[in-house]
Amino acid sequence: xxxxxxxxxxxxxxxxxxxxxxxxxxxxxxxxxxxxxxxxxxxxxxxxxxxxxxxxxxxxxxxxxxxxxxxxxxxxxxxxxxxxxxxxxxxxxxxxxxxxxxxxxxx
Amino acid sequence: xxxxxxxxxxxxxxxxxxxxxxxxxxxxxxxxxxxxxxxxxxxxxxxxxxxxxxxxxxxxxxxxxxxxxxxxxxxxxxxxxxxxxxxxxxxxxxxxxxxxxxxxxxxxxxxxxxxxxxxxxxxxxxxxxxxxxxxxxxxxxxxxxxxxxxxxxxxxxxxxxxxxxxxxxxxxxxxxxxxxxxxxxxxxxxxxxxxxxxxxxxxxxxxxxxxxxxxxxxxxxxxxxxxxxxxxxxxxxxxxxxxxxxxxxxxxxxxxxxxxxxxxxxxxxxxxxxxxxxxxx
Numbered sequence: 001x002x003x004x005x006x007x008x009x010x011x012x013x014x015x016x017x018x019x020x021x022x023x024x025x026x027x028x029x030x031x032x033x034x035x036x037x038x039x040x041x042x043x044x045x046x047x048x049x050x051x052x053x054x055x056x057x058x059x060x061x062x063x064x065x066x067x068x069x070x071x072x073x074x075x076x077x078x079x080x081x082x083x084x085x086x087x088x089x090x091x092x093x094x095x096x097x098x099x100x101x102x103x104x105x106x107x
Numbered sequence: 108x109x110x111x112x113x114x115x116x117x118x119x120x121x122x123x124x125x126x127x128x129x130x131x132x133x134x135x136x137x138x139x140x141x142x143x144x145x146x147x148x149x150x151x152x153x154x155x156x157x158x159x160x161x162x163x164x165x166x167x168x169x170x171x172x173x174x175x176x177x178x179x180x181x182x183x184x185x186x187x188x189x190x191x192x193x194x195x196x197x198x199x200x201x202x203x204x205x206x207x208x209x210x211x212x213x214x215x216x217x218x219x220x221x222x223x224x225x226x227x228x229x230x231x232x233x234x235x236x237x238x239x240x241x242x243x244x245x246x247x248x249x250x251x252x253x254x255x256x257x258x259x260x261x262x263x264x265x266x267x268x269x270x271x272x273x274x275x276x277x278x279x280x281x282x283x284x285x286x287x288x289x290x291x292x293x294x295x296x297x298x299x300x301x302x303x304x305x306x307x308x309x310x311x312x313x314x315x316x317x318x319x320x321x322x323x324x325x326x327x328x329x330x331x332x333x334x335x336x337x338x339x340x341x342x343x344x345x346x347x348x349x350x351x352x353x354x355x356x357x358x359x360x361x362x363x364x365x366x367x368x369x370x371x372x373x374x375x376x377x378x379x380x381x382x383x384x385x386x387x388x
Binding site: 053 | 132141166
């Protein structure tokens with residue numbers, strides 16, 4: 001899938017990944033790749049600015065933590081982030097249903 | 108210097124100082140993992156991460172919302188102070204028409220910029236908030252500059268303060284203002300760059316209140332009329348309370364006319380524009 005097509009949904013997907021457990025950037029990207037079965041081949045450098053903005057907006061929070069002997073910046077979802085994820089998930093479902101109906105996927 | 112170090116140096120050089128250390132440390136940790144996963148192939152890991160300048164630019168774009176908030180928080184008190192001085196403190200004006208003109212123009216343009224930017228803040232348009240904040244800071248500079256000049260001249264003439272005190276006071280106020288102007292101006296330039304990128308990609312999201320305010324803003328005459336009427340009523344009421352009812356209508360109309368002049372002067376800088384023929388079609 002083209003990176004431009006993924007970018008518009010990146011925020012929601014990052015929030016969804018962090019809803020499971022706090023993670024550092026590399027683990028988030030690996031999880032994104034695993035869940036999409038390798039379909040989302042984003043430039044890895046585009047994920048960190050998105051995480052930075054989500055943090056500025058108060059949807060995620062981050063802190064330096066030592067993981068397996070190495071210093072990492074670990075991100076976790078805030079309460080506002082969880083609420084935003086719920087809204088984005090619902091918005092995506094109704095959008096996907098509508099597109100599917102147009103393509104005739106229901107038949 | 109390894110390829111990783113060179114890459115991080117390029118990234119750091121293109122980032123704002125405020126986030127440089129944090130981002131470079133985080134990207135280093137990521138790339139070390141990535142290089143390990145690629146069996147030590149630095150080139151492949153760096154290629155997957157993306158061009159250092161592009162990554163840095165993305166951070167700048169994503170940080171605009173915060174910069175825009177800071178610019179507004181700088182511009183708002185400055186403009187309120189300037190308008191407050193103009194409205195409530197008797198200005199020690201010298202007999203200088205140019206200074207009087209700066210005071211009047213600054214106050215009117217600043218009032219318009221403040222009103223329009225307030226609406227943009229509600230609409231959540233970071234780019235235009237940054238642009239409006241720049242106009243506010245410049246207008247406040249005109250008002251505060253004129254006021255400081257008048258105050259300094261009166262103080263010099265009366266001998267209330269020594270020359271050194273007056274000069275250092277003016278220098279401190281001027282220096283602070285220049286610092287604000289440079290900071291807010293930089294944010295506005297970043298905002299303009301972001302808007303140009305958005306327009307090239309035909310992305311301009313606006314929902315809810317933002318969409319309603321956008322509808323007003325593409326009809327500048329409507330925004331101008333709304334602000335002029337509000338300002339006219341407010342000034343008329345202030346006149347009626349402090350002086351008398353007689354003359355408050357004239358005061359209100361004068362204020363409304365000056366607001367219209369402010370819109371004519373500041374409109375382009377605030378991003379107020381009519382719909383182009385192409386958009387109408």
